[in-house]
Amino acid sequence: MPNEKITINDIARLSGVSKRTVSRVINQSPKVGEQTKLKVEKIIEQYNYVPDKQARGLASSRSYLLGLVYDNPDALYIDDVQRGVLSFCSKKGYELVVHPCRYKSPDLNDNVLDFIRRSKLDGIILLPPASEVDELADVLDNKQVPYVRLVSGFSEKTDDFVMSNDRHGAADMARFLVSLKHQKIAMITGPLHYRSSKERYEGFIHTMESMDRPLPESYLIEGTNLYESGIEKGKHLLTLEDRPTAIFCNNDEMASGVLKAASDLGIKVPEQLSVCGFDDNLLASRIIPALTTIKRPVRPMAVYAANKLIAKIEGNNPQAVIQNCTVHPELVIRDSTGFNDN
Amino acid sequence: MPNEKITINDIARLSGVSKRTVSRVINQSPKVGEQTKLKVEKIIEQYNYVPDKQARGLASSRSYLLGLVYDNPDALYIDDVQRGVLSFCSKKGYELVVHPCRYKSPDLNDNVLDFIRRSKLDGIILLPPASEVDELADVLDNKQVPYVRLVSGFSEKTDDFVMSNDRHGAADMARFLVSLKHQKIAMITGPLHYRSSKERYEGFIHTMESMDRPLPESYLIEGTNLYESGIEKGKHLLTLEDRPTAIFCNNDEMASGVLKAASDLGIKVPEQLSVCGFDDNLLASRIIPALTTIKRPVRPMAVYAANKLIAKIEGNNPQAVIQNCTVHPELVIRDSTGFNDN
DNA sequence: ATATATTATGCCACCGGTGGCAATGTCAAT
DNA sequence: ATTGACATTGCCACCGGTGGCATAATATAT
Numbered sequence: 066m067p068n069e070k071i072t073i074n075d076i077a078r079l080s081g082v083s084k085r086t087v088s089r090v091i092n093q094s095p096k097v098g099e100q101t102k103l104k105v106e107k108i109i110e111q112y113n114y115v116p117d118k119q120a121r122g123l124a125s126s127r128s129y130l131l132g133l134v135y136d137n138p139d140a141l142y143i144d145d146v147q148r149g150v151l152s153f154c155s156k157k158g159y160e161l162v163v164h165p166c167r168y169k170s171p172d173l174n175d176n177v178l179d180f181i182r183r184s185k186l187d188g189i190i191l192l193p194p195a196s197e198v199d200e201l202a203d204v205l206d207n208k209q210v211p212y213v214r215l216v217s218g219f220s221e222k223t224d225d226f227v228m229s230n231d232r233h234g235a236a237d238m239a240r241f242l243v244s245l246k247h248q249k250i251a252m253i254t255g256p257l258h259y260r261s262s263k264e265r266y267e268g269f270i271h272t273m274e275s276m277d278r279p280l281p282e283s284y285l286i287e288g289t290n291l292y293e294s295g296i297e298k299g300k301h302l303l304t305l306e307d308r309p310t311a312i313f314c315n316n317d318e319m320a321s322g323v324l325k326a327a328s329d330l331g332i333k334v335p336e337q338l339s340v341c342g343f344d345d346n347l348l349a350s351r352i353i354p355a356l357t358t359i360k361r362p363v364r365p366m367a368v369y370a371a372n373k374l375i376a377k378i379e380g381n382n383p384q385a386v387i388q389n390c391t392v393h394p395e396l397v398i399r400d401s402t403g404f405n406d407n
Numbered sequence: 408m409p410n411e412k413i414t415i416n417d418i419a420r421l422s423g424v425s426k427r428t429v430s431r432v433i434n435q436s437p438k439v440g441e442q443t444k445l446k447v448e449k450i451i452e453q454y455n456y457v458p459d460k461q462a463r464g465l466a467s468s469r470s471y472l473l474g475l476v477y478d479n480p481d482a483l484y485i486d487d488v489q490r491g492v493l494s495f496c497s498k499k500g501y502e503l504v505v506h507p508c509r510y511k512s513p514d515l516n517d518n519v520l521d522f523i524r525r526s527k528l529d530g531i532i533l534l535p536p537a538s539e540v541d542e543l544a545d546v547l548d549n550k551q552v553p554y555v556r557l558v559s560g561f562s563e564k565t566d567d568f569v570m571s572n573d574r575h576g577a578a579d580m581a582r583f584l585v586s587l588k589h590q591k592i593a594m595i596t597g598p599l600h601y602r603s604s605k606e607r608y609e610g611f612i613h614t615m616e617s618m619d620r621p622l623p624e625s626y627l628i629e630g631t632n633l634y635e636s637g638i639e640k641g642k643h644l645l646t647l648e649d650r651p652t653a654i655f656c657n658n659d660e661m662a663s664g665v666l667k668a669a670s671d672l673g674i675k676v677p678e679q680l681s682v683c684g685f686d687d688n689l690l691a692s693r694i695i696p697a698l699t700t701i702k703r704p705v706r707p708m709a710v711y712a713a714n715k716l717i718a719k720i721e722g723n724n725p726q727a728v729i730q731n732c733t734v735h736p737e738l739v740i741r742d743s744t745g746f747n748d749n
Numbered sequence: 750a751t752a753t754a755t756t757a758t759g760c761c762a763c764c765g766g767t768g769g770c771a772a773t774g775t776c777a778a779t
Numbered sequence: 780a781t782t783g784a785c786a787t788t789g790c791c792a793c794c795g796g797t798g799g800c801a802t803a804a805t806a807t808a809t
Binding site: 123147165182 | 504
């Protein structure tokens with residue numbers, strides 16, 4: 066299996082055509098005779114030829130590199146994202162370059178632009194919360210950089226987004242807790258300037274309201290999405306005179322914190338308290354009691370994102386770009402929630 | 408701040424020298440007059456010029472891309488690795504391309520080689536367990552691909568490895584458990600064909616032996632490193648007639664499983680049973696009771712790896728390459744271990 | 750048969766750098 | 780003044796592809 070440095074020139078010579086024609090075959094240009102095409106493809110196959118990305122990039126100002134921009138408070142899912150994205154894009158001949166960042170940094174925009182410029186990325190995928198920064202998206206639009214944003218909630222501009230309907234998920238959780246006969250239900254939200262937090266919050270309280278169970282103000286607290294915040298806010302809620310029997314947290318991290326707070330206070334879960342989260346990250350299934358939560362289908366979102374981004378980059382197949390990519394989180398019932406028998 | 412498509416030609420023209428000289432300045436060639444160098448650097452700075460990676464790569468067969476090859480049963484730490492690697496390599500003008508793989512796959516070697524070839528990577532970083540496959544390393548040697556392996560244990564070939572002295576860590580744990588007066592100590596090892604598992608296993612039992620506390624055979628079990636295995640082996644150990652009062656697990660995943668098993672059996676941790684793990688991944692601090700474990704300094708290892716790899720690639724500064732990169736895991740005491748007062 | 754599209758292919762410059770070598774300049778030694 | 784050694788700099792080909800246009804081959808119309 067010879068594979069040392071075969072170039073387009075070799076293929077051209079071996080198949081008796083010009084390199085330009087080989088180039089056309091590689092790029093699936095329609096203007097190549099069927100015969101020629103087959104002949105060249107055979108030689109390419111036979112010599113296991115792979116066109117040089119750098120040369121291709123230099124000539125066509127494409128790099129065949131995609132960027133993944135993330136600032137993940139929740140490190141648990143980026144592996145999932147990476148695998149999902151790669152499962153699609155490596156088939157298409159793209160590689161994935163990662164770029165952790167600090168989304169709160171004032172020079173986020175420049176930082177990301179510089180990243181793109183340095184490697185001449187063909188496009189990027191933005192993960193939350195960086196994906197929620199509209200200003201960054203504007204800058205990218207302005208520079209004509211193709212991108213896809215993974216976000217919670219809904220947007221009209223469906224061709225820039227892969228969306229997760231967190232509102233539905235939170236609504237499901239509300240109904241579930243009510244079905245368990247809980248009367249005193251609290252929620253610890255995430256920072257409400259995050260889109261995902263807002264969606265979950267609204268989905269939850271609106272559904273509660275629609276069931277005539279509005280949350281009292283004292284049962285509604287804004288947390289930071291971090292474990293420590295879960296402990297703190299959990300402790301607060303659980304030491305109220307009239308403490309809730311169920312607490313819904315904006316994510317699994319905080320739910321773990323609440324579990325910790327309950328444990329410290331000697332409150333038994335799920336007997337005396339139901340706790341639930343959102344995301345279904347690894348933690349949720351490992352912690353004791355295992356968390357009832359809402360599973361965000363990360364892998365499918367990542368695949369969609371890759372699909373969409375490449376479609377945008379390659380500009381053909383407008384159908385693929387337009388299609389609405391929305392995934393639906395679903396309730397996962399484990400051991401941290403139970404029937405309220407007060 | 409002009410930044411559109413400035414090329415080496417522009418810089419050459421603007422600074423009144425030939426592009427070859429600019430190229431020399433970029434590459435820090437010593438054969439440039441001090442004056443010229445300063446002049447050119449000033450212009451480069453002023454126009455915010457960044458050389459084109461693809462063109463550079465095409466001409467010099469370098470890509471300025473590093474690969475990260477991993478097959479992570481423990482997804483929790485790859486974010487740490489990525490950040491660590493990038494913190495060093497982006498300063499040096501390299502980007503990081505990720506490549507999850509299945510290390511057990513029969514075509515691992517070809518898969519990785521193909522990855523390298525497709526993107527003309529300058530070098531790769533191998534994470535365990537893929538890093539433990541000597542055959543893969545041989546293939547890479549053979550193809551002259553620079554690489555660095557993150558492994559547990561010690562190797563003479565220090566210039567290919569960044570090492571974690573897991574043996575020491577396990578020994579520390581053995582001493583710690585004995586200091587808590589435990590008499591009946593068990594261990595659930597990882598698959599012993601993994602280097603890391605073997606190191607931890609040996610470090611632990613040798614230390615126990617050296618304290619005249621050899622582990623009875625029934626207290627020594629090989630697990631798979633997975634959560635489920637922790638549950639299964641934990642259940643087994645805890646239902647022995649003479650059950651252990653402390654269980655050391657090869658990793659935090661399995662320790663979580665043991666915690667689960669104990670919980671299911673109504674055994675209180677740490678009152679009736681001490682459980683400890685290895686790694687100190689996110690799980691360890693979140694689970695209740697929080698796990699006593701051995702912290703593997705992932706971030707520093709990743710930085711070392713990037714450092715070493717780039718030194719190898721650039722071939723200069725042989726000092727940097729030779730230096731021995733060994734990190735030392737350390738004991739983190741949390742709530743899952745306690746004094747044995749039988 | 751001839752003019753006219755239409756399709757298929759080839760030629761050559763060019764993308765933005767680097768390698769090798771020649772050319773130029775400087776300075777000490779003869 | 781001449782020569783040689785060494786430090787600087789420039790010239791040009793080349794890396795492996797693609798773009799644009801010219802050309803050749805084939806099909807269609809007149």
